[in-house]
Structures are given as C-alpha cells and as structure tokens.
Amino acid sequence: MPSWTVRTRPFWRLGGWSCRRQSQARRRKMADRAIAHLMDVRGAQLGYGAVPILRDLNLRIERGQRVAICGPNGAGKTTLFRGLLGSLSPSVGVIERLTDRMGYLPQSERLDPLFPLTALELVLQGAIPRLSGVRTFSNGEVSRAESLLSSLGLGGQERMLLSELSGGQRQRVLLARALLADPEILFLDEPTSGVDIEAARVIFEQVDELTKERGLAALTVTHHYDQLAAHVDSVWWITNGTVEVLDAKDFNPASLLGRRWSDVDSAGSEEVTR
Incomplete structure (x- = not known):
C-alpha cells in the first residue's frame, strides 16, 4: 500500500494563518477605501497667466x-x-485624478442643430475614445447607444436629424453620448x-x-x-x-x-x- 504523508502545522501556527487572512482582508478593505474617491484637489490655484481666479481649493470627488x-x-x-x-x-497646488473616465455634458446651445448628424450618430461619438484605431462601431456599441436613448425617452427617434429635435431632446442626446463613454x-x-x-x-x-x-x-x-x-x-x-x-x-x-x-x-x- 502506498504511504501518504500528511503535513500538519502546530496548533499555535493556526493563529498566524488567521492573522494573515485578517491582515490581507484589512489591506483589501483599505485599498477599496483608498479608491473610493476619484479626484483630490489640494491647495490648488486656478487662473489665466498671472491672474488667479480661484485659490486655496481643497476639494474631493x-x-x-x-x-x-x-x-x-x-x-x-x-x-x-x-x-x-x-x-x-493649477499654478499652485495639486489636482490628482484617480480616474481618466470622465464625461462632459455641454450646454445644448453649443451644439449646432444644423450639423447633419442623427441622434444615434451623435451618441456613438462617445465610443470613439475606446475604438483604438478601429473605424467602425460594433453591434454592441450601437445597441448600447440605442438603449441609452430609449432610457432617456428618445426611443424611436434614433434616426432623426438633430435639426428635427427640440432643445430638450438634443440635450438628452448629448447626455447619452457622455454616458456611452462609461x-x-x-x-x-x-x-x-x-x-x-x-x-x-x-x-x-x-x-x-x-x-x-x-x-x-x-x-x-x-x-x-x-x-x-x-x-x-x-x-x-x-x-x-x-x-x-x-x-x-x-x-x-x-x-x-x-x-x-x-x-x-x-x-x-x-x-x-x-
């Protein structure tokens, strides 16, 4: 019969395992807490040239x-x-960004409604940063863009030109574009x-x-x-x-x-x- 060797550790070592597990869990928890914030602004001053507009900024997102x-x-x-x-x-201080995934919804007045794009085409611009040189949109991107438009009350209007939409509808299209970038x-x-x-x-x-x-x-x-x-x-x-x-x-x-x-x-x- 083959002989089997079972390696055991003294009972006092088990406490060490437990401590190590607790220590690892504690480190993971601390790491999660550390990334709970997305941006830190510490002692920052913002302005144009030598003219400060905002100073002593200490903010956290x-x-x-x-x-x-x-x-x-x-x-x-x-x-x-x-x-x-x-x-x-900033001319003084630090703005520390812990994420590069930022979306921006501009004022609707900054969008030319006569630009020959449909609502869906404008939303799909939000996927461009992730295309990595690929010049076509995947079915998944198109489907997600359509889903975002639908969730914002624009289902069935994906192929409408921007000029055919109201100001409120165009603003929701811009929001869908910002959200498509996740x-x-x-x-x-x-x-x-x-x-x-x-x-x-x-x-x-x-x-x-x-x-x-x-x-x-x-x-x-x-x-x-x-x-x-x-x-x-x-x-x-x-x-x-x-x-x-x-x-x-x-x-x-x-x-x-x-x-x-x-x-x-x-x-x-x-x-x-x-």
Missing part, C-alpha cells in the same frame, strides 16, 4: 457624490470645470438651460440612477438650483475666488446672493472676458 456648483456669472464656475477636467493646470465622473454644464421641466426631470433622474447603481459622481453647474435641489447632496458655492462646500440641506442661494453678491461679482469679473 467621491464615488456616488452629487454636487451642484453654484455662483453668479463670472465667479469661476467654468474655470473650476476646466481645472477638474484637466484642460487648465464615465466615473460626469460633468454637466447648465444641463437645464433651454430645456423644459420634463426634459430636466428625465436628465436628473437618469443621473440619480447611475450614481446609485454604478457609483457615478455627478458635478453640475447650474443657475437654476431649484430644479436641481432634490438631486444633489452638497453644493460648492463659489464666492470671492474660493469654493465653499455646503450641505445641500443647508443651502439657501437667496441669502447667499444677498450677502455676498458684490464680493463675488467683483472677484469673478476677470473670467467674464476669457
């Missing part, structure tokens, strides 16, 4: 976070967006500008669903906070060249504007000409 960015015209909202997106480098951070620039209440509701509800299901972080610049109030957790209020982080439940734009309008208006006047 976390998974599932819903932020409204508010302030009067010229306060620095566009400058902040450019810095976070990476098109403007972003982890979505930047929305005045998404309700020029759209009706129903279109705004559809946009915000879709973004809410993605923040809950996929941990998407959504940052929205808006002048219409009343439309957004139920869909954000915090507010970044830009005042006097700085960003103040406020709990959405405590945010009262009327009182803030009344108290700080003159300071904010003069602090941000430099950006209006940029």
Whole structure:
C-alpha cells in the first residue's frame, strides 16, 4: 500500500494563518477605501497667466457624490470645470485624478442643430475614445447607444436629424453620448438651460440612477438650483475666488446672493472676458 504523508502545522501556527487572512482582508478593505474617491484637489490655484481666479481649493470627488456648483456669472464656475477636467493646470497646488473616465455634458446651445448628424450618430461619438484605431462601431456599441436613448425617452427617434429635435431632446442626446463613454465622473454644464421641466426631470433622474447603481459622481453647474435641489447632496458655492462646500440641506442661494453678491461679482469679473 502506498504511504501518504500528511503535513500538519502546530496548533499555535493556526493563529498566524488567521492573522494573515485578517491582515490581507484589512489591506483589501483599505485599498477599496483608498479608491473610493476619484479626484483630490489640494491647495490648488486656478487662473489665466498671472491672474488667479480661484485659490486655496481643497476639494474631493467621491464615488456616488452629487454636487451642484453654484455662483453668479463670472465667479469661476467654468474655470473650476476646466481645472477638474484637466484642460487648465493649477499654478499652485495639486489636482490628482484617480480616474481618466470622465464625461462632459455641454450646454445644448453649443451644439449646432444644423450639423447633419442623427441622434444615434451623435451618441456613438462617445465610443470613439475606446475604438483604438478601429473605424467602425460594433453591434454592441450601437445597441448600447440605442438603449441609452430609449432610457432617456428618445426611443424611436434614433434616426432623426438633430435639426428635427427640440432643445430638450438634443440635450438628452448629448447626455447619452457622455454616458456611452462609461464615465466615473460626469460633468454637466447648465444641463437645464433651454430645456423644459420634463426634459430636466428625465436628465436628473437618469443621473440619480447611475450614481446609485454604478457609483457615478455627478458635478453640475447650474443657475437654476431649484430644479436641481432634490438631486444633489452638497453644493460648492463659489464666492470671492474660493469654493465653499455646503450641505445641500443647508443651502439657501437667496441669502447667499444677498450677502455676498458684490464680493463675488467683483472677484469673478476677470473670467467674464476669457
């Protein structure tokens, strides 16, 4: 009969195994916690040339976070967006991006409605960064683009030209394009500008669903906070060249504007000409 040798470890060593397993689990948990945030802004200053627009920025973007960015015209909202997106480098401090999967929803007014594209063709532009030289779209990409349009209330309108769509419909097409790139951070620039209440509701509800299901972080610049109030957790209020982080439940734009309008208006006047 063959002999079998069973190797055993003394009982006291079992505790070491347990400790190692606990240590590994603890390290994994710490690693998960470490990547729970998607971007860190530490002591950053943003501006143009020698002119600082925003200073002493200390911000963090976390998974599932819903932020409204508010302030009067010229306060620095566009400058902040450019810095976070990476098109403007800080002159001081650090903006650390822990993901490169970022989507951007521009104002619908920036889209030429006479451009000869269908809704589906515009959405498919969101897949271009992943094509890696391939010049055609896969059936899967087309199917997902159609599904996104349908989820935004545009089912059956995939082949319509942009000129045949309303402003609210075009804005939803732009949102579908941004989402097709599968972003982890979505930047929305005045998404309700020029759209009706129903279109705004559809946009915000879709973004809410993605923040809950996929941990998407959504940052929205808006002048219409009343439309957004139920869909954000915090507010970044830009005042006097700085960003103040406020709990959405405590945010009262009327009182803030009344108290700080003159300071904010003069602090941000430099950006209006940029």
